[in-house]
Amino acid sequence: HWDGNSASELPAPFAPLDLPPPEEYFQRKVALISGITGQDGSYLTEFLLEKGYTVHGIIRRSSSFNTGRLHHLYEDQHERPNKFHLHYGDLTDSTALVFLMARILPTEVYNLGAQSHVKVSFSLAEYTADVDAIGTLRLLDAIRTCGLTKHCRFYQASTSELYGLVQEVPQSETTPFYPRSPYGVAKLYAYWITINYREAYGMYAVNGILFNHESPRRGRTFVTRKITRAVAEIHENKQACLWLGNLDAQRDWGHARDYIEGMWLMLQGQGLDLNAGQAPTDFVLATGETHPVREFVEKAFGVVGVTLAWSGSGVDEEARDVKTGKVVVKVDPQYFRPAEVELLLGNPAKAERMLGWKRQVKFDELVKEMVEADLTAVRNFVEDQN
Ligand code: NDP
Ligand code: GDR
Structure with missing residues (x-):
């Protein structure tokens, strides 16, 4: 009797005949x-x-x-x-x-x-x-x-x-x-x-x-790129306000x-x-x-010389441009997630030890590079697909 466990294993179709040594x-x-x-x-x-x-x-x-x-x-x-x-x-x-x-x-x-x-x-x-x-x-x-x-x-x-x-x-x-x-x-x-x-x-x-x-090649629906593109658009008077979800989430x-x-x-x-x-x-x-989303927003506006003043909390939180008094950031609950990942902070010690890998670009440099790339794109009317 077949015991239900012993079906024949066939060799994979291309091995080893069609492979180079x-x-x-x-x-x-x-x-x-x-x-x-x-x-x-x-x-x-x-x-x-x-x-x-x-x-x-x-x-x-x-x-x-x-x-x-x-x-x-x-x-x-x-x-x-x-x-x-x-x-x-x-x-x-x-x-x-x-x-x-x-x-x-x-x-x-x-x-x-x-x-x-x-x-x-x-x-x-x-x-x-x-x-x-x-x-x-x-x-x-x-x-x-x-x-x-x-x-x-x-x-x-x-x-x-x-x-x-x-x-x-x-x-x-x-x-x-x-x-x-x-x-x-x-x-x-x-x-x-x-x-x-x-x-x-x-x-x-x-x-x-x-x-x-x-x-700068990050898709525009992820929070960092959404922010840097909006900072560039607001700076060039092409957008009034940036609408975001959870500002407290922290990411590495x-x-x-x-x-x-x-x-x-x-x-x-x-x-x-x-x-x-x-x-x-x-x-x-x-x-x-690790850094909260709010800090990414502040740093990104900082690259174009805008200082923010925050007020309110939760869905009523907003930020004004200190110089102009205009509200440039607001919360929209449609961007909240049904379940959130609040805090990510990684320990890369194993990769550093075994691979000799280490990150080179620091947080502030990353924000600056992304804002500057978006400023150039907005000024040149480049509507990328990212
Ligand atoms: P992107 O969203 O920029 O790119 C995703 C890629 O997957 C695109 O090329 C997309 O094609 C392709 N794709 C989507 N659906 C299919 C499908 N059905 N069949 C074949 N290809 C498909 O992601 P990232 O470059 O940021 O991330 C790369 C990978 O790393 C992803 O798996 C992501 O989940 C993972 N990851 C990313 C991190 C990050 O911070 N970026 C962190 C940790 C993991 P198309 O262009 O046609 O949409
Ligand atoms: P994440 O990236 O979910 O971490 O996944 P995302 O940039 O989408 O969100 C990061 C945090 O920001 C909060 N947030 C907003 N997010 C988006 N997209 N849009 C908003 O308007 C907004 N406002 C606040 C989110 O709630 C979240 O807490 C990314 C992807 O690249 C995954 O594929 C990858 O696996 C992980 O990073 C590591």
């Missing part, structure tokens, strides 16, 4: 990036091209252009022919992922693709789970299906949103998780399936638990460019003795500082 395989430096059109994807592409990688990116079909952050890389194509490729695909489409994996035969896969907006995840909970949780499984399974478990390293974009409701401060790789949004819960599945595939199939698969990181904000390097370091085996069988491990990337 490992020595030859690993001489290639070929990255596949999901989420290449996002903030992090664009910086990572620049970084990897500089390092001599061939970069393949997965883009979604969209009715408008979603490649604004990559245009400059296309323009550089003649300097690096055949080094940068975009392919249509989607984390909800397993067939496309397997097809791309089998054709590209990457040496490193970076899973940055996600429905990444926490507030939106409350409206699109099922979709967020499909892309952020099951999408990660689909990508890992595409690697396995193609027989690449030993040939390809995998980076998962995990997040400080896993910590959610405060259990411990500062938060490190050993802090318990308590996600507070459908986004956080979906990313929790992705975190564990990455570890499971590492343990079950011996894959080099790691989680980077990254705290918030920002830049770094610069995206610094965090990209950390992602790459995690896949290079830094600090690990792989020959001695040491398993890959997960890392927190953070600055080790």
Whole structure:
């Protein structure tokens, strides 16, 4: 009798016949990036091209252009022919992922693709789970299906949103998780399936638990960029007031460019003795500082010489420009979340010790760079898609 447990395991379809021998395989430096059109994807592409990688990116079909952050890389194509490729695909489409994996035969896969907006995840909970949780499984399974478990390293974009409701401060790789949004819960599945595939199939698969990181390329619906764009618009008399939600939330904000390097370091085996069988491990990337949203607002207005005076509290809180007396910041409860993550503060000691990674850009420098970039954009009437 069949005991219900012993179905035959077939070898993966492409292994090992269609693969180049490992020595030859690993001489290639070929990255596949999901989420290449996002903030992090664009910086990572620049970084990897500089390092001599061939970069393949997965883009979604969209009715408008979603490649604004990559245009400059296309323009550089003649300097690096055949080094940068975009392919249509989607984390909800397993067939496309397997097809791309089998054709590209990457040496490193970076899973940055996600429905990444926490507030939106409350409206699109099922979709967020499909892309952020099951999408990660689909990508890992595409690697396995193609027989690449030993040939390809995998980076998962995990997040400080896993910590959610405060259990411990500062938060490190050993802090318990308590996600507070459908986004956080979906990313929790992705975190564990990455570890499971590492343990079950011996894959080099790691989680980077990254705290918030920002830049002039940050999407405009995230709070930092919403603020810096509004400061520029208000300064140029194109907008009257900035409407925000929870001003008390505290975040550990770094610069995206610094965090990209950390992602790459995690896949290079830094600090690990792989020959001695040491398993890959997960890392927190953070600055080790936290700041309330209110402080980000003050600093951003400070860059254009505006001092704020706050009054009221809760939904009635507002801020006036001390010189003009005009109200320039108000609270709108529509931006509150059904459940909030009040405090994030990361401890990056493990990454500093094992990867030699350290953030370079300080909080004030980040705010200044973002406001100045938005001022230039507003003055030049640049309506970016970010
Ligand atoms: P963005 O929102 O800027 O970019 C998300 C990317 O995912 C975009 O390229 C988007 O494509 C793509 N994407 C969305 N849905 C799908 C899908 N169904 N299939 C394939 N691709 C899809 O995010 P960031 O660059 O800021 O973040 C990168 C990753 O890191 C995300 O996974 C995010 O959750 C995570 N993260 C981010 C942090 C941060 O502070 N920035 C901190 C910790 C983790 P399109 O352009 O077409 O929308
Ligand atoms: P977060 O980033 O939720 O931390 O997720 P976001 O910038 O959206 O919010 C940060 C904090 O600011 C408060 N807030 C507002 N947020 C937005 N978006 N808009 C507002 O008007 C507003 N007013 C106040 C929020 O309530 C929150 O407390 C980001 C994303 O990049 C995730 O993908 C990533 O995993 C985490 O960072 C780490």
